[in-house]
Amino acid sequence: MATFVLAHLSDPHLAPLPTPNAFELMGKRIGGYINWQQRRRHFHRADVLDRIVADLKAQAVDHIAVTGDLVNLSLAAEFAPARAFLARLGSAQDVTVVPGNHDTYVWSKRRHPQLHWADYMRGDALSPDVAPQFPFVRRRGPLALIGVTTAVPTPPFQATGRLGGAQLARLAALLDEHTGTFRVVLIHHPPQTKSAWRSRRLIDGDAFIAVLKQHGAELVLHGHEHCDLIRWFETPEGKVAAIGVPSASGTVGWKYDAAAYNLYVIEGSAGAWRCEMIARGLNDNGTRIVERRRVMLMGKE
Numbered sequence: 398m399a400t401f402v403l404a405h406l407s408d409p410h411l412a413p414l415p416t417p418n419a420f421e422l423m424g425k426r427i428g429g430y431i432n433w434q435q436r437r438r439h440f441h442r443a444d445v446l447d448r449i450v451a452d453l454k455a456q457a458v459d460h461i462a463v464t465g466d467l468v469n470l471s472l473a474a475e476f477a478p479a480r481a482f483l484a485r486l487g488s489a490q491d492v493t494v495v496p497g498n499h500d501t502y503v504w505s506k507r508r509h510p511q512l513h514w515a516d517y518m519r520g521d522a523l524s525p526d527v528a529p530q531f532p533f534v535r536r537r538g539p540l541a542l543i544g545v546t547t548a549v550p551t552p553p554f555q556a557t558g559r560l561g562g563a564q565l566a567r568l569a570a571l572l573d574e575h576t577g578t579f580r581v582v583l584i585h586h587p588p589q590t591k592s593a594w595r596s597r598r599l600i601d602g603d604a605f606i607a608v609l610k611q612h613g614a615e616l617v618l619h620g621h622e623h624c625d626l627i628r629w630f631e632t633p634e635g636k637v638a639a640i641g642v643p644s645a646s647g648t649v650g651w652k653y654d655a656a657a658y659n660l661y662v663i664e665g666s667a668g669a670w671r672c673e674m675i676a677r678g679l680n681d682n683g684t685r686i687v688e689r690r691r692v693m694l695m696g697k698e
């Protein structure tokens with residue numbers, strides 16, 4: 398039986414942060430810059446990300462999904478290094494990206510992910526000279542990778558996401574259209590989160606869950622929380638897992654889970670899927686990348 402291996406990493410928050418000029422720091426970015434200088438730059442480390450990428454590249458992977466927050470403050474100078482990071486992972490044929498809230502941190506850069514990373518987030522049906530549209534679909538092996546955007550500029554001290562009615566309606570139609578494939582929804586924000594994360598939640602998360610419940614999906618992959626999390630949702634075909642992965646650059650000892658990525662080993666066909674998740678990441682003292690756990694999400698051992 399043919400096996401397809403999908404890797405998922407998220408929230409690299411690429412370092413180093415380019416030095417912003419005074420104009421760029423006006424408005425919302427000043428708070429984010431202070432936060433980066435005082436705290437986040439000690440957590441999101443390039444050397445950790447390098448080790449995660451090296452370990453991932455050593456695996457036999459068919460495709461890589463990246464669920465946003467590639468950059469930090471959406472400075473103009475952050476987008477080209479982020480594109481170089483994607484190229485390090487693989488070609489646009491083999492890597493799929495959806496943006497995160499840090500990729501559209503300010504209003505003036507809300508279109509920058511589509512401008513700079515276009516070929517990594519363009520659906521199969523679009524011609525190469527057309528800007529990416531959401532949601533998009535990319536067929537790879539038995540998979541239909543369906544990418545949505547929740548990345549919207551927000552006021553200071555907020556990191557909420559929003560899909561919007563038009564995107565939700567199109568998502569529902571695409572899930573129906575691709576019934577029978579292994580449908581993987583890629584989204585930056587988690588569908589639900591703890592109450593303390595109210596200022597960072599997906600505003601229309603309940604509507605998103607309602608679409609999953611009615612139209613089905615086989616897997617939902619997200620970032621944003623920087624934690625290793627599995628939540629389950631009912632669909633017409635049974636339970637579906639929404640899985641969050643830690644930041645791919647997060648070091649050990651901060652308030653979030655240390656750097657990791659997940660592999661999904663997928664086999665079978667509609668009604669008889671088998672999907673095992675293998676989580677690989679830093680060990681407890683941050684010295685090595687190890688297999689952290691295996692979870693059978695669909696099918697038998």
Ligand SMILES: [Fe+2]
Binds near residue numbers: 410499
């Ligand atoms: Fe993030």
Ligand SMILES: [Fe+2]
Binds near residue numbers: 497499620621
């Ligand atoms: Fe985020």
